[in-house]
Amino acid sequence: MPLDAVLSRIDADLPQATERLMALLRIASISTDPAHADDCARAADWLARDLRSMGLDAATRATAGHPMVVGKGGDAGPNLLFYGHYDVQPVDPLDLWARDPFDPAIEDTSKGRVIRARGASDDKGQLMTFVEACRAWLAVHGTLPARITMFFEGEEESGSPSLVPFLEQNRAELRADIALICDTGLFGEDRPAIVTMLRGLLGEEVTITGPSKDLHSGMYGGPAMNPIRVLTNVIAALHDETGRVTVPGFYDGVPELPETVAQQWHDLNFDAGQFLGEVGLSTPAGETDRTALEMIWSRPTCEVNGIQGGYTGAGFKTVLPSKASAKISFRLVGDQDPLEIRRSFRKMVRDMLPPDCTADFAEHGASRAARMSIDDPAFEKARAALSAEWPKPAAFVGCGGSIPVAGHFKQILGMESMLIGFGKDDDAIHSPNEKYDLSSFHRGIRSWARILAALSA
Amino acid sequence: MPLDAVLSRIDADLPQATERLMALLRIASISTDPAHADDCARAADWLARDLRSMGLDAATRATAGHPMVVGKGGDAGPNLLFYGHYDVQPVDPLDLWARDPFDPAIEDTSKGRVIRARGASDDKGQLMTFVEACRAWLAVHGTLPARITMFFEGEEESGSPSLVPFLEQNRAELRADIALICDTGLFGEDRPAIVTMLRGLLGEEVTITGPSKDLHSGMYGGPAMNPIRVLTNVIAALHDETGRVTVPGFYDGVPELPETVAQQWHDLNFDAGQFLGEVGLSTPAGETDRTALEMIWSRPTCEVNGIQGGYTGAGFKTVLPSKASAKISFRLVGDQDPLEIRRSFRKMVRDMLPPDCTADFAEHGASRAARMSIDDPAFEKARAALSAEWPKPAAFVGCGGSIPVAGHFKQILGMESMLIGFGKDDDAIHSPNEKYDLSSFHRGIRSWARILAALSA
Numbered sequence: 001m002p003l004d005a006v007l008s009r010i011d012a013d014l015p016q017a018t019e020r021l022m023a024l025l026r027i028a029s030i031s032t033d034p035a036h037a038d039d040c041a042r043a044a045d046w047l048a049r050d051l052r053s054m055g056l057d058a059a060t061r062a063t064a065g066h067p068m069v070v071g072k073g074g075d076a077g078p079n080l081l082f083y084g085h086y087d088v089q090p091v092d093p094l095d096l097w098a099r100d101p102f103d104p105a106i107e108d109t110s111k112g113r114v115i116r117a118r119g120a121s122d123d124k125g126q127l128m129t130f131v132e133a134c135r136a137w138l139a140v141h142g143t144l145p146a147r148i149t150m151f152f153e154g155e156e157e158s159g160s161p162s163l164v165p166f167l168e169q170n171r172a173e174l175r176a177d178i179a180l181i182c183d184t185g186l187f188g189e190d191r192p193a194i195v196t197m198l199r200g201l202l203g204e205e206v207t208i209t210g211p212s213k214d215l216h217s218g219m220y221g222g223p224a225m226n227p228i229r230v231l232t233n234v235i236a237a238l239h240d241e242t243g244r245v246t247v248p249g250f251y252d253g254v255p256e257l258p259e260t261v262a263q264q265w266h267d268l269n270f271d272a273g274q275f276l277g278e279v280g281l282s283t284p285a286g287e288t289d290r291t292a293l294e295m296i297w298s299r300p301t302c303e304v305n306g307i308q309g310g311y312t313g314a315g316f317k318t319v320l321p322s323k324a325s326a327k328i329s330f331r332l333v334g335d336q337d338p339l340e341i342r343r344s345f346r347k348m349v350r351d352m353l354p355p356d357c358t359a360d361f362a363e364h365g366a367s368r369a370a371r372m373s374i375d376d377p378a379f380e381k382a383r384a385a386l387s388a389e390w391p392k393p394a395a396f397v398g399c400g401g402s403i404p405v406a407g408h409f410k411q412i413l414g415m416e417s418m419l420i421g422f423g424k425d426d427d428a429i430h431s432p433n434e435k436y437d438l439s440s441f442h443r444g445i446r447s448w449a450r451i452l453a454a455l456s457a
Numbered sequence: 458m459p460l461d462a463v464l465s466r467i468d469a470d471l472p473q474a475t476e477r478l479m480a481l482l483r484i485a486s487i488s489t490d491p492a493h494a495d496d497c498a499r500a501a502d503w504l505a506r507d508l509r510s511m512g513l514d515a516a517t518r519a520t521a522g523h524p525m526v527v528g529k530g531g532d533a534g535p536n537l538l539f540y541g542h543y544d545v546q547p548v549d550p551l552d553l554w555a556r557d558p559f560d561p562a563i564e565d566t567s568k569g570r571v572i573r574a575r576g577a578s579d580d581k582g583q584l585m586t587f588v589e590a591c592r593a594w595l596a597v598h599g600t601l602p603a604r605i606t607m608f609f610e611g612e613e614e615s616g617s618p619s620l621v622p623f624l625e626q627n628r629a630e631l632r633a634d635i636a637l638i639c640d641t642g643l644f645g646e647d648r649p650a651i652v653t654m655l656r657g658l659l660g661e662e663v664t665i666t667g668p669s670k671d672l673h674s675g676m677y678g679g680p681a682m683n684p685i686r687v688l689t690n691v692i693a694a695l696h697d698e699t700g701r702v703t704v705p706g707f708y709d710g711v712p713e714l715p716e717t718v719a720q721q722w723h724d725l726n727f728d729a730g731q732f733l734g735e736v737g738l739s740t741p742a743g744e745t746d747r748t749a750l751e752m753i754w755s756r757p758t759c760e761v762n763g764i765q766g767g768y769t770g771a772g773f774k775t776v777l778p779s780k781a782s783a784k785i786s787f788r789l790v791g792d793q794d795p796l797e798i799r800r801s802f803r804k805m806v807r808d809m810l811p812p813d814c815t816a817d818f819a820e821h822g823a824s825r826a827a828r829m830s831i832d833d834p835a836f837e838k839a840r841a842a843l844s845a846e847w848p849k850p851a852a853f854v855g856c857g858g859s860i861p862v863a864g865h866f867k868q869i870l871g872m873e874s875m876l877i878g879f880g881k882d883d884d885a886i887h888s889p890n891e892k893y894d895l896s897s898f899h900r901g902i903r904s905w906a907r908i909l910a911a912l913s914a
Contacts, residue, residue: 032772090774096670158772199675203773212737213553214888217786218656218858221760222752223733225742228761228783229692236693239686276680276813280669283812285682295679303678304685305776306767311784315489315615316660316821317547318786318859319762319887326685327768329674329775355740364773401675402775430776431671 031087032158063162066154074144084127085156088119096432122429125436129444145456159365185423192386195419200332201402203364253335297398338366367404488544520619523611531601538633541584542613545576553889579886582893586901602913616822642880649843652876657789658859660821710792754855795823824861
């Protein structure tokens with residue numbers, strides 16, 4: 001089936017494709033916030049309806065959490081599973097958004113036209129690149145060039161609690177020759193990339209309790225232990241002065257980068273100064289003996305993602321609070337065992353507790369790092385297809401973020417994943433004023449059309 | 458003028474007095490929150506109206522912030538200034554209140570009847586003890602036994618920004634022989650106390666900024682410095698392992714307790730175990746070489762009253778935030794200079810900043826410690842009057858809280874203050890479920906009637 005007509009169709013249909021994405025972006029599908037559960041269901045319904053309108057066999061599928069969407073089409077060629085997620089991050093701090101995060105708009109910027117909204121890049125815009133590529137194939141040829149199952153999750157931003165049970169219950173249906181995942185970025189401005197190394201993620205929430213109730217700091221300050229002080233002592237102890245994480249056993253299973261990979265990354269000419277400069281920084285923090293690219297792609301890290309305790313409103317309140325809590329995440333590489341690190345972290349915290357203080361923990365996901373087997377010929381086919389679409393040839397890269405689904409596909413469904421996405425470093429995913437370049441959206445759709453052709457050839 | 462008839466009148470009028478207090482407690486006069494500015498004005502109006510209804514010459518007086526209330530009565534006898542504050546602390550966390558904090562109620566408890574509401578003890582219930590004592594004098598004798606000026610502030614819980622300018626502009630009107638301040642507590646359950654030592658208070662808010670916007674912790678964690686980490690390093694460094702505050706020069710001007718005072722405090726048989734046990738603690742924290750009573754009354758301390766940064770909602774968000782902030786208070790004693798300590802604290806924080814991080818500071822009050830001249834005979838007269846009312850004789854004590862107004866009265870108006878109050882340790886001021894014992898209210902009113910008689914004799 002000729003590709004050129006599909007690419008032309010994509011170009012002609014871009015305004016309508018953009019309108020469809022905007023409709024999906026209007027749904028405030030924040031999965032981590034129970035107040036938005038209905039919005040998550042609405043986003044799933046919207047997607048299932050859209051896939052059916054293309055002629056696919058699609059439906060939402062209930063889980064203990066937010067629904068999955070599964071849509072199937074094509075009756076010949078390789079068997080492909082495509083994954084994306086329709087849920088989005090929370091939007092706070094809302095006052096830093098220049099517009100309503102769920103009222104998307106096309107904006108002209110100095111770097112070109114962008115679609116501005118929460119989820120524009122992560123991951124609604126990205127998942128729709130694949131949907132639109134399939135729509136164009138169907139419109140031009142009446143069928144798909146491969147047997148395709150689209151699989152959309154609604155809990156990616158909240159630890160994917162329903163994913164593993166769903167994969168286990170639907171192994172036969174979801175298993176394919178290879179999985180395609182669209183939740184990553186370009187390397188720089190215009191070099192497409194296939195992610196072959198992914199960090200794992202351990203999410204922990206710790207709450208320190210001291211006094212049984214909030215106290216007046218003038219009446220009790222001194223003899224009563226302040227849980228904020230205990231918590232800050234714990235967090236301050238998580239790194240040593242060279243930037244290494246101090247949790248006992250943390251570096252067990254952390255491999256050194258193979259020389260060939262290190263050389264390949266070196267050849268990418270990553271500009272750490274520019275990378276940091278775009279977010280107002282100039283000096284790399286973190287491990288003092290590692291490059292910024294190493295730290296992001298191949299080194300484990302620990303970050304505090306949130307902390308709160310006591311009075312945080314306007315003005316001042318001389319309270320000595322009963323509780324203080326923090327959300328802490330660990331990015332994992334190589335063979336680091338998230339459950340071992342969880343145990344070690346919790347023991348370290350408990351060992352630091354002064355008398356009368358207790359620590360409670362909540363878990364927010366635990367996934368291992370993943371490394372793809374790139375000797376599968378699909379990887380080189382996809383790389384060539386991407387290189388044909390973009391100004392620069394495609395690269396195999398690492399990824400600082402954690403995309404646990406790739407590990408689950410490997411372990412539960414026994415298949416490799418190709419992670420290909422079109423986000424940019426300045427997309428502000430997880431931040432106020434998230435955007436997706438219209439060029440990412442357009443070229444992303446064309447890229448998938450080319451990849452489908454290449455994999456089916 | 459005979460006292461007995463006044464005391465009888467107080468006993469007979471207690472139900473009506475309680476009703477009046479409940480009306481005042483229904484006004485949500487949270488001074489630190491701009492959303493409650495109208496409520497503060499309503500509370501001031503209520504008080505001025507109430508004083509006028511007793512026959513006093515009373516009015517609200519505008520300031521740059523919340524209004525003052527000034528009411529005058531009596532034409533002979535000593536000249537007394539009575540001070541209280543009608544504003545209250547914020548009520549969060551609201552979910553820990555068993556009832557609406559501004560819907561007061563009388564509750565039966567195992568320790569007797571209490572008035573439950575925000576401000577019941579701090580300070581509406583307390584200031585109304587004096588108002589009711591005067592009402593009874595006026596009802597029985599048609600006049601007051603002294604020349605009395607009542608002076609109510611509405612910004613005590615938010616650093617009293619308008620207090621000093623108001624005192625400076627109204628020196629002649631407000632200056633008296635002595636000030637009476639009702640914002641302190643009993644010692645234990647039934648021993649009345651006159652506070653003769655007050656700690657000062659320095660309030661600081663520090664905001665650390667790292668990246669110019671919130672980042673994805675997977676994309677930037679490692680090379681981008683996390684401001685929560687910087688802030689927790691700063692806070693963890695504020696105390697050494699013996700519990701001493703490490704701000705350079707912090708202990709300059711901190712006196713050792715005179716032997717006689719130490720002996721008097723020792724004789725109070727303060728039960729540190731019970732004091733801590735009531736709030737779920739068993740082991741004194743703070744300076745390891747000091748007793749709990751010393752730490753509260755005569756040693757300087759540093760407490761973190763609030764901390765926040767990153768995502769603090771439900772679930773998890775892998776953000777690396779741009780900012781993190783903390784509210785920190787220092788309690789001061791002796792000749793410690795709050796402005797010197799502010800400078801030293803801010804320098805210490807700035808000296809700890811890694812590259813690319815900045816610190817911004819906001820001030821929330823700075824007052825020195827105060828020590829009363831108890832050789833003024835008014836102190837012994839008041840002590841005898843209190844001892845006549847309560848089961849145990851009155852004591853001269855210290856106070857952990859900070860009541861800067863006493864220092865301002867001394868410095869600006871040139872007069873001593875007698876701090877007499879009837880709060881209890883378990884009143885939960887500044888906490889959820891604040892209460893004031895009905896017995897504190899009743900005996901408090903009777904106490905002021907006795908003190909007025911004693912001072913006029």
